[in-house]
Amino acid sequence: MDIVLSGIRSTGKLHLGNYFGALRNFIRMQDENKCFFFVADIHSLTTHPDPRMLHENTRNVLVDYLGAGIDPLKSVIYVQSDVPETMELYLYLNMHAYLGELSKTVSFKDKARKQPENVNAGLLTYPTLMAADILIHHADKVPVGKDQEQHLEMTRRFARRFNNFYNVELFKEPVAYNFGEELIKIPGLDGNGKMGKSEGNAIYLSDSPQEIEKKVKKALTDSGPTVPDSPKPDYIENLFTVLRAVSTPEVVNHFDNLWNRCEIRYGDLKKQLSEDIIRFTTPIRERILEIEKDEEYLHKVTAEGAERARESAAKTLNEVRQVMGFKKF
Numbered sequence: 001m002d003i004v005l006s007g008i009r010s011t012g013k014l015h016l017g018n019y020f021g022a023l024r025n026f027i028r029m030q031d032e033n034k035c036f037f038f039v040a041d042i043h044s045l046t047t048h049p050d051p052r053m054l055h056e057n058t059r060n061v062l063v064d065y066l067g068a069g070i071d072p073l074k075s076v077i078y079v080q081s082d083v084p085e086t087m088e089l090y091l092y093l094n095m096h097a098y099l100g101e102l103s104k105t106v107s108f109k110d111k112a113r114k115q116p117e118n119v120n121a122g123l124l125t126y127p128t129l130m131a132a133d134i135l136i137h138h139a140d141k142v143p144v145g146k147d148q149e150q151h152l153e154m155t156r157r158f159a160r161r162f163n164n165f166y167n168v169e170l171f172k173e174p175v176a177y178n179f180g181e182e183l184i185k186i187p188g189l190d191g192n193g194k195m196g197k198s199e200g201n202a203i204y205l206s207d208s209p210q211e212i213e214k215k216v217k218k219a220l221t222d223s224g225p226t227v228p229d230s231p232k233p234d235y236i237e238n239l240f241t242v243l244r245a246v247s248t249p250e251v252v253n254h255f256d257n258l259w260n261r262c263e264i265r266y267g268d269l270k271k272q273l274s275e276d277i278i279r280f281t282t283p284i285r286e287r288i289l290e291i292e293k294d295e296e297y298l299h300k301v302t303a304e305g306a307e308r309a310r311e312s313a314a315k316t317l318n319e320v321r322q323v324m325g326f327k328k329f
Ligand code: TYM
Pocket: 005, 006, 007, 008, 009, 010, 016, 017, 018, 019, 020, 021, 022, 040, 043, 129, 130, 133, 134, 142, 143, 144, 145, 146, 147, 148, 151, 184, 185, 186, 187, 194, 195, 196
């Protein structure tokens, strides 16, 4: 049985990108693996949320996890800050992570550009905290979207480096996982790169049908193709990528054919797209609305999850401390 682990930052509610990039696979993997899924609240501190928002968003991600179908009877669900062992491993891994490699990470360069007033050391060492999350449970597979690929490469490098330095075979080298397929990137509907919580272009799992319709209606289009079989511009391809995620192959084929014959009507495409997104998110939204009222259940899930996660993490940390030479006098 493989060990599976993944997390999502508590920076907002979860959207279709989080779902198709990561969450869908969390749910698919629960039956046949030992799974750990957590809310990465410490990682979200890199953007300086205020304390109320931090708590609210941690709760949002937890509720979305449960609403989407992560089952606490099958998987260990926990909040990152409830497992302080992770932060101790993060500290040790930082001693073997170098400024050159950390400052070259794409996500660091990206964030440093977006928040020049707050290029903190937590941003720089984001990949070592992520490696600690993964290595503390000896995970084999990490279901994530395309944007996390480099972080997984770094995790493998840190694991290898630690093993070589101490001449042990303690850490495994985990892989970014999507059932053997390319990792997923769901675009925003505004034609601007990926769908993201902070990009203002996301459709959330908890959006109402009216909100979804409104967002899809606003998606960027043009006056339509004039040459048969021409390639789609990025912003139209984006609509098709989302359609492929939520619709049947027949529907996608139908609109592809209309595009190729220059007969596509964007109004029809958008109508189909909203209908299919709504059909897909409605049962999830209904469960979210139920679960978010149940304080006792949320408490029970996180308390039990923390206990199980800490048990697994403490075991690894013990091994790490031994290997590093920490011994009692
Ligand atoms: P975060 O919170 O940015 O995103 C959570 C997950 O959602 C995926 N994702 C997407 N996939 C496809 N298309 C999109 N538009 C899209 N937007 C987000 C991300 O790839 C990710 O899988 N560093 C992680 C959180 C983390 C973590 C970990 C993950 C912390 N420690 C250990 C795995 C293992 C992050 O920022 O995710």
